[in-house]
Amino acid sequence: MRLTRYFLPVLKETPKEAEIISHQLMLRAGLIKQQAAGSYSWLPYGYRVLMKIQRIVEEEQNRSGAIELLMPTLQSADLWRESGRYEAYGKEMLRIRDRHERDMLYGPTNEEMITDIFRTYVKSYKDLPLNLYHIQWKFRDEVRPRFGTMRSREFLMKDAYSFDLDKERAVAAYNRMFVAYLRTYWRMGLTAIPMRAETGPIGGDLSHEFIVLADTGESGVFCHADMLDKPIPSIDTDYDGDLTPIVKDWTSLYAATEDMADMAEYEAAVPAEKRISARGIEVGQTFYFGTKYSAPMKANVAGSDGQEVTVHMGSYGIGLTRIVPAIIEASHDENGIVWPVSVAPFEAVVINLKAGDAETDAACDSLYAEAGAAGIDVLYDDREVAAGGKFATADLIGVPYQLILGPRGLKEGQAEIKHRRTGERETLPIASAVSRLKALIEPQRRDKA
RNA sequence: CGGAGUAUAGCGCAGCCUGGUAGCGCACCUGCUUCGGGAGCAGGGGGUCGGGUGUUCGAAUCACCCUACUCCGACCA
Structure with a gap:
């Protein structure tokens, strides 16, 4: 690309609204333009990074056996009434009414819709395991968007959803995503540490946040220093094999976000010289939540004995538009981005x-x-x-x-x-x-x- | 949602206190000279001063209302 034919609006001075370094550099290097609070255009240079990140995410999701599709941004409120989340989600969900006065919403996530797709077509245990994902724009009407695309209202997210016959198999699906995530962040040049995390409004009892350490991070985290240089599973990892040893190894050392951290447990588990108490940026999160959505939405399949079984689900997110600033926070110097x-x-x-x-x-x-x-x-x-x-x-x-x-x-x-x-x-x-x-x-x- | 602030050219800012019709640096355009770490000189273009109402002979400037944005806190990919 010839620069004289390209569109790269760089700024010599830092726009005053930008507080953290990644936001400043994204504006100065012509990656993004703010359009409203928490809403950004991706200019050509920024869009190139975003697409490179997307490609890596897709390659690693596909490698792990997940299958890509694409769901709409606008969803019908009726689906969310089925799961009970239309009322439960709160003001973060942007509610819209169409010309026929139908209640719609701009999707903040897609558990309901993917479950609807699943229940329409999948009827037999023979079709499992299944993991479907998409990369689509989400909207969450944050009370206070800030830090550029780190916490924007409209953001691009990869969300994957796994369906399995029982908990044991669902955990195996969880482990595949866990390994895929380790590889995904490594490929992007990021050191992301999986940490035990709260499940929040998505629910469930097994969850990890993938955290990149950075002073400007929004979460407080506590972990063992050796988490920073564990070996990454290689490209020829067998996703059909048992991944438990890898996950066990990665979860054996202490690593938890402040919401989950127990100081006494932390200090007992980590020798003083190995304790890292820092701030971090959450670049992804994995959840196993069993039948939370499949039960109310009747996502059942026939088991080998012909009896109906409610499937066990998990969901797995990666915030692509957040990864760009996370990379910059982790990789820059006084002259700019690296x-x-x-x-x-x-x-x-x-x-x-x-x-x-x-x-x-x-x-x-x-x-x-x-x-x-x-x-x-x-x-x-x-x-x-x-x-x-x-x-x-x-x-x-x-x-x-x-x-x-x-x-x-x-x-x-x-x-x-x-x-x-x-x-x-x-x-x-x-x-x-x-x-x-x-x-x-x-x-x-x-x-x- | 509670608290604090900001709004003047694409970006960074001054002018406002003390009302008289808008300015600086960068960027942009033209010409000449330059050319190994954000060049110099000369000339030039670009602004409903966030919006509305009021006070006044006169409002960027004073008053009131509104809007947008930012920051701090509580919440989240």
């Missing part, structure tokens, strides 16, 4: 230090073409702007690698690669720059491990 390669909107940027100079233009044009042909997501800063401005923009928007070429280097046949994260620079022959770049980038995509 994207992990796997979610970076562009993996590299070719910086033409003297756009308008015929020879430099020709050399940079061909580097850009070569990088694109090598399968690198590459941005090309071909603006006629002083070098300092280009470096500042490249740093701000956080592209992992800068491939820099100007008349001086051109004369010597040398280009420069700057590593955004470390600041390290390497000078190398122009001819080998792209292959070097590719070698740096490929392993960091984390799509093969």
Whole structure:
């Protein structure tokens, strides 16, 4: 993508409403524009990150055996009356009336609708287990939206719903999601710790919140320091096999949100030097809630003995629009964002230090073409702007690698690669720059491990 | 929902106290000179001063009402 043909409105100054660093950088680097309280447009650069995150989520959900579909944003109130939540949900649910005076609502979540789909079509235990998910916009009329897309009213969420014959099998489904989540966050370059959590209005008795540690996080958390560097299950994990050992390992050390934490238990379980008491951002949550929705909504299947069985369910959410600021909170410096390669909107940027100079233009044009042909997501800063401005923009928007070429280097046949994260620079022959770049980038995509 | 604040050009701000018809920096446009860490000079465009009502000869400025947004707290992917 040529920057002169792109839409990237960057700001030199920080809009005053932005309080936390991720919100400031998302506005400054042209990722989002606020449209109303808790409502944001995703500008092209931000949308690219969001879509990269979405792809990772989809790949890992699919790998675990979940199946993607898409449900509408507007739902009929009648479904929610069946489960009893139309009255129970409160003012967070945005209620709408259509032209025929029918009660509708903008979905804050989809347990009722997915249960309706399930009960319509699935009649036999032979069709289980089943896990259906979608990635759709949700609306929760938060009392107080804040921190940009970290807590917005309209947000993009992946929500998966599992259906099983009994509790034991439902827990196995829970474990598959648990493992998929560990992989999903790791692929995005995040360290997310599963913590015992309250179940809240969704209900149930088994739940984990996946928490990214950050000072600006909204939840207080307590955990064992060794949770931070546990090995991530690999790409060839057998989701048809028994995942209990992995989940056991990940849940054996103490890790709980403040709502669940018991100080005496915490101090007994974790030696003083291993105690982490910190703030965290919740980037996902998993629930097993048995028959809470399947019973009132009559989601039954025939068991092997021909008798009707009420299915056991779980639901599993990932807030995609929250993950973007979570990544930035975890990965930035004084100059701007530092994207992990796997979610970076562009993996590299070719910086033409003297756009308008015929020879430099020709050399940079061909580097850009070569990088694109090598399968690198590459941005090309071909603006006629002083070098300092280009470096500042490249740093701000956080592209992992800068491939820099100007008349001086051109004369010597040398280009420069700057590593955004470390600041390290390497000078190398122009001819080998792209292959070097590719070698740096490929392993960091984390799509093969 | 309780408490506190803000609203003047795309962004950051001054002007308001003491009323006289709007200004600065950045960004944007034109030209020239520059060009390896947010360049210089010259010229230029852009504002119903959040909205309404009132006071006044005259309101960005004073008064009242409304709206939007932000922050702190209680609640949540």
